[in-house]
Amino acid sequence: QVQLVESGGGLVQAGGSLRLSCAASTLGFKIYAMGWFRQGPGKEREFVGQITWIGGVTSYTRAMRDRVSISKDNAKNTIDLQMNSLKPEDTALYYCAAKSPEGNWDAWGQGTQVTVSS
Secondary structure (H helix, E strand, O other), X not given: OEEEEEEOOEEEEOOXXXXXXXXXXXXXXXXXXXXXXXXXXXXXXXXXXEEEOOOOOEEEOOOOOOOEEEEEEOOOOEEEXXXXXXXXXXXXXXXXXXXXXXXXXXXXXOOEEEEEEO
């Protein structure tokens, strides 16, 4: 299994930046990719982006790809989500997740709150 712990959320003004981190502790869990999702008030959880564990190939939702980037540190088992030009509609609970080689998002963190004020 894998345990994921997010950090770095908080309150930021519109136009600002924020960097979220996710630390993964794995016990026999093979990670194909790690990614970020978010769930805003009254909304469904949505995909933000992911990065493959081998190769570091990234992909992002079209709605945010000009404002976010994901990086990883294999030695530390961490990934970061850099978000720029934040908007009030980016306010959400941001989750880190791990994808298995079978393609399933099998592990989730507890989430970290991001609030963007106008």
